Amino acid sequence: MAEENQVKRSLKTRHLSMIALGGSIGTGLFVASGSAISQAGPGGAIVAYIGIGVMVYFLMTSLGEMATYLPVSGSFATYSRRFVDPALGFAMGWNYWFNWAITVAVDVSTCALVLKFWFPHVPGWVFSLFALLLVFLINAISVKSFGETEYWLSLIKIVTVVIFLAVGVLTIFGILGGKATYLHNFTYKKAPFVGGIPAVLSVFVVAGFSFQGTELVGVTAGESENPAESVPKAIKQVFWRILLFYILSIFVIAAIIPYTSKYLLGSSASDIAISPFTLVFKRAGLAAAASVMNAVILTSVLSSANSGMYASTRMLYSMAQDGDAPKIFAKVNKRGVPMAALLGTAFVGLLTFLTSIFGNQIYQWLVAASGLTGFIAWVGIAISHYRFRRAYVAQGRDVNDLVYKAKWFPFGPILALVMCILVIIGQDLQAVAHFDWKAMLVTYMSVPLFLILFFYYKIKHHTHMIPLEEVDLTTPDIKQDFDEEDDTLVEDH
Numbered sequence: 001m002a003e004e005n006q007v008k009r010s011l012k013t014r015h016l017s018m019i020a021l022g023g024s025i026g027t028g029l030f031v032a033s034g035s036a037i038s039q040a041g042p043g044g045a046i047v048a049y050i051g052i053g054v055m056v057y058f059l060m061t062s063l064g065e066m067a068t069y070l071p072v073s074g075s076f077a078t079y080s081r082r083f084v085d086p087a088l089g090f091a092m093g094w095n096y097w098f099n100w101a102i103t104v105a106v107d108v109s110t111c112a113l114v115l116k117f118w119f120p121h122v123p124g125w126v127f128s129l130f131a132l133l134l135v136f137l138i139n140a141i142s143v144k145s146f147g148e149t150e151y152w153l154s155l156i157k158i159v160t161v162v163i164f165l166a167v168g169v170l171t172i173f174g175i176l177g178g179k180a181t182y183l184h185n186f187t188y189k190k191a192p193f194v195g196g197i198p199a200v201l202s203v204f205v206v207a208g209f210s211f212q213g214t215e216l217v218g219v220t221a222g223e224s225e226n227p228a229e230s231v232p233k234a235i236k237q238v239f240w241r242i243l244l245f246y247i248l249s250i251f252v253i254a255a256i257i258p259y260t261s262k263y264l265l266g267s268s269a270s271d272i273a274i275s276p277f278t279l280v281f282k283r284a285g286l287a288a289a290a291s292v293m294n295a296v297i298l299t300s301v302l303s304s305a306n307s308g309m310y311a312s313t314r315m316l317y318s319m320a321q322d323g324d325a326p327k328i329f330a331k332v333n334k335r336g337v338p339m340a341a342l343l344g345t346a347f348v349g350l351l352t353f354l355t356s357i358f359g360n361q362i363y364q365w366l367v368a369a370s371g372l373t374g375f376i377a378w379v380g381i382a383i384s385h386y387r388f389r390r391a392y393v394a395q396g397r398d399v400n401d402l403v404y405k406a407k408w409f410p411f412g413p414i415l416a417l418v419m420c421i422l423v424i425i426g427q428d429l430q431a432v433a434h435f436d437w438k439a440m441l442v443t444y445m446s447v448p449l450f451l452i453l454f455f456y457y458k459i460k461h462h463t464h465m466i467p468l469e470e471v472d473l474t475t476p477d478i479k480q481d482f483d484e485e486d487d488t489l490v491e492d493h
C-alpha cells in the first residue's frame with residue numbers, strides 16, 4: 001500500500017485513554033441505569049452490571065493483545081479475516097460499519113430531542129442536520145481533531161460522574177438534601193433482589209448496551225502514535241471505569257431513590273427530567289439540575305455520534321484496503337483522512353435520518369437491524385483472540401514475547417463468547433417463548449443479516465477456516481513504522 005494512502009498515527013496516549021474512559025458513558029448510564037434498578041432492584045442491577053463488566057474486561061484484554069500485536073484501523077474485522085476465516089472478516093466489517101452508520105443517524109435524531117428541552121418551538125430536523133454536519137467536519141479536519149474533541153467531550157462526562165458520586169454520598173449521609181437515607185432503600189419491600197434471576201438476566205441486556213463502544217480502542221489503535229504503550233494503558237482503565245462509574249453510580253442511585261419510584265422508568269434522552277442523575281442533584285438542592293444534566297447528555301450524544309462517524313469511516317477504509325469494499329474508499333487525503341469513506345458513511349447517516357422524518361417504519365427497521373451488531377462484533381473479538389493465541393503457540397512462538405498479554409487465557413475469551421451469546425439470545429425471551437415471529441424478526445434481525453453476509457462470501461470465494469499453522473502472523477509494516485518513529489519502542493517492549 002502506498003504511503004500516501006495510509007492514515008496518520010496522530011492519536012496520543014491521553015486521547016486513547018479518554019476514548020476508552022468516555023466510550024461507554026452516555027444515556028445508558030445517565031438515564032437507563034434507573035430502569036435497571038426498577039427491574040431487578042438495587043442488588044440485581046449491581047450484580048448484572050458487575051457480570052457484564054467482567055465480560056467486557058476480558059473482551060478488552062483479548063482485543064488489547066491483538067491490537068498491540070497488529071494495530072490496524074480494521075481492528076477485529078482484520079483479525080477475523082486473518083486469524084479465523086476471510087468470510088468472517090468480511091461479515092464482521094460490514095456488520096460493524098452498518099451498526100455505526102445507523103447509530104450516527106440515531107444519535108443526531110437524539111440531539112434534536114435533547115435540544116427541544118430548551119428550544120421546544122424549533123423543528124427537530126434543524127438540530128439534527130446541524131449535529132450531523134458538525135461531526136462530519138470534526139472528522140474531515142484530521143484524526144487529531146477527532147481525538148481532541150473526544151478527549152474534551154469525555155472529560156465533561158467523567159467530571160459529571162465524579163461530582164455526582166460526591167454529591168450522592170453526601171446526600172446518603174444527610175449532609176446535603178435533608179434527611180439521610182443511609183442504606184434503607186436496599187432493604188425496602190422486596191429489595192435488594194426483585195424479580196429473581198429472570199430480572200437480573202433482563203438487566204444483563206440493558207448493561208450490555210450501556211458498554212457498547214468500549215471496543216473503539218481497537219479501531220483507534222490503527223492511528224495511535226504508540227499503540228504498544230497507549231492501548232494497554234487504555235484497557236487497564238476500562239476495568240476501573242466499569243467498577244467506579246457504573247457500579248458506584250448505581251449504588252448511589254439505589255440508596256437515594258427506592259426501586260419502586262416511577263421516576264426510574266425513563267430510558268431515553270427525552271426523559272432527562274426524570275433521569276436519576278437529575279433527581280439526585282435536585283434532592284441535593286441544585287435548582288438547575290435538569291438543565292445541567294441536559295447539557296451533559298447533549299455532549300455524550302455528540303460524543304457517540306463523533307465516535308460512530310470515526311469508527312464506521314475507518315472500518316470502511318480498512319475493508320477497501322482488504323478488497324472487501326470498493327477501492328475508492330481506500331483513498332486518503334493529505335491530512336490522512338479517508339474522505340471517500342467519510343462521505344459514504346455520512347451519506348448513509350443522512351439517508352437513515354431522513355427516513356426518520358419521511359418513513360418512520362423504515363427507520364424503525366433500520367434501527368432494529370443494527371440492534372445486536374455490537375454484540376456480534378464482541379463475539380468476533382472473542383473468537384479471533386482464541387484463534388490468534390492458539391496459532392501463535394502452534395507456530396512455535398513464545399507467548400512472553402507479546403507486547404501485551406491477556407490474562408487467564410483461554411478462560412477470558414471463552415467466558416466472553418458464552419456471555420455474549422446469552423445476551424444476544426436473551427434480548428426478547430418473551431417473543432421466543434410465545435413464537436411471536438414479528439417481534440422476533442425485529443429484535444434478532446441483525447443475526448440473519450450477519451449470516452447472509454458470511455455465507456455469501458464463503459460460497460462466492462470458497463473460503464474455509466484457516467489452519468492454525470497457516471494463520472498469517474506477520475507484522476512487517478507495523479514494526480517498521482514503530483522503529484522509524486521511536487527507535488527504542490521495539491526494544492523497550
